[in-house]
Amino acid sequence: MSENMGHIVKSYEQELKRLADLMAEMGGLVESQTALAAQAVVGQDGAAAARAIEIDPRVDALEREVEQFVIRLLALRQPVANDLRKIVAALKITSDLERIGDYAANVAKRSLVLAQFSLPYSLTGIAHMARMVQENLKAVIDAVSETDAAKAIAVWRSDQAVDDIYNTIFRELITYMIEDPRNITPCTHLLFIAKNLERIGDHATNIAEKVHYTATGETLPETRPKGEHSPYAGLAQS
Template identity: 70%
Template sequence: MSESTEHLVKSFDNDLKRLRDMLTEMGGIVESQVAMAAEAIMNRDSGAATRAVEEDPKVDALEREVEQFVIRMLALRQPMAGDLRRIVGALKITSDLERIGDYAANVAKRSIVLAQFNLPYSLAGLAHMAHMVQDQLKSIIDALGSSDTEKAVEVWRSDRVVDDIYNALFRELITYMMEDPRNITPCTHLLFIAKNLERIGDHATNIAETVYYSVEGEVIPDVRPKGDTSAYAVVRPKE
């Protein structure tokens, strides 16, 4: 290998490392947002909610930075095969991370409103769901940084559990709303919070699929796991 070729290869490797570092930085901020949003709900912590919302512009700025960097790499490096998959996959991953940040900010904003109500029921189910989603996010960011396809598949498969928790919460909250009209407003906010958490799980699953494809060059060889769909059924009051 000539000196100039070796220099180009090393320079390209440095670009790939920088791209991976930007993705993991973005993932770390988003992970922190989700953790603060969960804390805001469970502990009625308006400070944590505010911090979660304030982090959102940083995520948006990093998404734009990654997009510009990827465009530059595509134009100057003309990557092929696995390198091309990783670079194009980075665009998809940043889009998913940006959406996760948006959902975390939405959860945080609703937690501030929810803190105004005295809730006559436990938030244990919601806490469990938030914990599951945080675990998903942490695992997929670790998998992203190390190109760990086994961990990506684990995250991908865990989505069914999150869906099942969401569906159980949906039915529980609808029951509370039917039993007492005073529960309608707080339960509506809780429904939106639960849905936002479920969507965070979906985007973590999207990232898992992208990580797997970027490394292996093929899709995960299985049907995408989904929980039951009973949350979308019409709920009728007892006669």
Template identity: 65%
Template sequence: MKTFEQELSHLSSLITDMGGMVERQVALAAAAVRERDADAAEQAVKADREVDALERECEQFIIRLLALRQPLAQDLRQIVAALKISGELERIGDYAKNVAKRSLVLAHLDAPFATAGIGHMAELVQENLKEVIDAFGAGDAEKAAAVWRSDEAIDDIYNALFRELITYMMEDARNITSCTHLLFIAKNLERMGDHATNIAEMIYYAARGEPLPEDRPKGGAAGYAPGAEERP
């Protein structure tokens, strides 16, 4: 029989594995959009089943852990955070799958727009994902807070992309369908960034027992007009 410490460490590695898998899925989805790589798109879609399976494994492991040990205080907060984080990761994977699927549709359309911006957003999302998973592994509340703050850069690119894509649509009606898909891809990436900040909040709370003290800076906070979606 394993010790409780060993079980907590197994839980931590389940989350880390899941994070790594989702990170790769995001990279594949971004390559699919940037390089019209149908192969990468299919791999990103397929990876989603593994991510879902890992989420279920986490949940079952956590339920067993709660039933057999009676964890208290910080351990309990940590375990509940792991459950919620696995849900957030599953959601990010889901968005990556959606991006990959849209890239397959885009491949049939003439859409040379905004792929640099989307590539840049995807890189930042991957970076934040990596950092936040590292912060989880290390129980590092400060590192989590840094990820949370840096989401603003992703929002800024999203807002710029939104405006850019609208102008392409206005210039030529033939761009509308492809730019709409690109808008949704950009929005999906922006949401992935939001989910990474949710994870950061959970890590902070699990480590400190209190929520992050600040209001998150919002990219393009000046207005809702550019289409930015806000998280509280």
């Protein structure tokens, strides 16, 4: 290999590492954002809510940086095979991470409003759901950094459990709202918080699908594992 060719290859490898570093930074921020948002709700922690909201602009900026970086890589390097899959997946994964950040910020904002009410409803279910979503998010971010198809499949399969607990929370909150109209406002905020957490789980599953494709070149089935059918599944979808 000529010295010039060796320099080009080394430069390309550095660019791929830079892309991986940007994604790792974004994943870490989103993971922190989600944890802070959960703490804001469950612990009625206004400071945690503020920090979760403050992180969001940095997450958005990183998504734009990755997008520009990927476009440059595609134009100048013209990658093929596994590298092409990895670079294109990075663009899609960071889009999912950005959406997760948005949902985490939304949870944090709702928690600030919720703090003004005396809650008629235990937050145990919300806390359990938040823990499950955080575990899945951490696992899928690890899967991204390691291009680990097995970890990706585990996250993909776990979506059912998140959906099941969301559906349970939904039905319980509707019951509280029917029993006493004074519960409608706080329970509505809790419904949207639960839905935002469920959407974070969905985007973690989206990322898992992309990691699996990057690692294997094969797509997972179009129908992912889901929980029991809920007639309320469209609430606050985006």
